[in-house]
Amino acid sequence: MRLTHSLLLGSLTLASSFSYAQSFTLPLWKEKAEALGYELPKPIGFNLSYMALEQNIDVTSIGFNGLELPSFVRNIDMQAEQGSQTSEVVTLRADMWLFPFLNLYVLGGKMTGTSETAVNYDVAIKPLLPNRPDHHIKGRIDNFKLDLDGYLYGGGVVLAGGYKQIFGLVDISYTETELTVIDGSISAWVISPRIGYDFYQQGVPLRVWGGAMYQNVEQSLSGKLTDLDLPAALHPLVKDGTFHIEQQLSTPWNPIVGMQYQVSPSLYFLAEAGFGDRTSIFTSIDFRF
Template sequence: MKRPLYSLLLSLLVSPSVFASSFSLPIWKEKAEALGYELPKPIGFNISYMSMEQGISVDSIMLKGLDIPGLALDAQDGTQKTEVVSFRADVWLFPFLNVYALFGILEGYSQTDVDASLTMNIPPLFPGGKPHEYTVNGTINDFRLDLDGYTKGVGFVLAGGYGNWFGLVDASYTQSDLTIIDGQIDAIVVSPRVGYDFNTHDVPLRVWVGAMYQDVEQHLSGSVADLGLPPGLAGIVPSDARFEVTQHLTTPWNPLVGMQYQINKDWYLLGEAGFGDRQSIFFSIDRRF
């Protein structure tokens, strides 16, 4: 008697290892094991947390709906802090190639000081006199944009090794859709790593050093009223006034150091830290099938 289709789908969801063994993932598994490589189980799910702080540079900042002739804004370099909790699913298609997709929740903000200048033309006091130009300068301290939203993305890992040494390159593309303000954050991240595997010494531990490259484009906009203006200023700003900000990261590269501890054949713990102008902490727990 044939099993119903829904019964087969349910068994695959409950036990992904059935799917993996049916298709003998990863491809060329037997050849890799014949050469002495010990491969992880092909399908994995993990939950991770990352906290990151880095510098930003504002390319442009504009206000719309505010009819203030002579007003000029110039943002200084600032700081961006983010926290991301994400869920990731991955599969080893080949012994050297892993592909994954992720979805996460983003919380954070970017903050900078904005230099403002207002140039006014004062008409002549007497007939035949010359008009005067008068400029008032000031600074808007702690101009802050909340970056809460949802992030999704895809990526791949290329890996190889010789003896106890291994190397890998992790590349991903993510897009974050913001909720408090309008806009999105597009990020390309590439992280090469080189490490040592202590499993052959009866220690279920892998350690590595590496670097992280980030190419991030941020286009943000929203209502000026949502910026938390002081009460005196909020009362005179039109309700339809809007801001538009374009900014990028000041430092594309930073060093990394990390480790992975294998609890057993199914569970792994991973931790990684970033240093330099971009500081980060990353933790994840991985379940493999």
């Protein structure tokens, strides 16, 4: 419902923008920018994109609720190692250039992905005789896997500028993902500064750039312990229990390179790749009006 509501608000905003554009020229200050020699894109756009991403994660906490431990079990402790996360995201974005240097957008989409890590567990058994130390049953779960399928929505701004063939921009966005397979949500701030070169003056409708991507992602995940691939020896201890996991990205920054090709004033293709501790491939098709 929240996704539908957000997309509806975005559509209404764009509809009012079309009406606004009929009585005013968008972007505002367009004539001044064109008088300075800038080539501006059409003000309204719809963008369909796909992104595949792989990165490392740190599990900051693992908590349990509803465990009915036998009287001889004192407690169960779990500690996670560094893990990895893979995801694929398809989004539809609607945007508007309000000023030549300022773009506003809303987006919604679908994410599929998994989060995997190794977890070391320690079951403390009470001693049979008094004044004796606890007995510990220790083990390792090699593939502690969570499904991260869900629907996302959000919005952002782009600040852009340039001088002759050199341009720069900063893309700032915030998204929320409501998970569907397990309980939980993922909130993400993404900031992507870029600097590039426009070959349009050389007769080639191509832009290339390099930059970096910053992600501040908080993942709060919950579910039934019986839904996890736990060792059989732990099943009697956790059959009524639930888990709550907090995790975040291991590396916030990574470099990116990309290109945009203009097929016509109304159609653009874009491709971008990320490297380093976070690898990604991003492609999109942009329709402008």
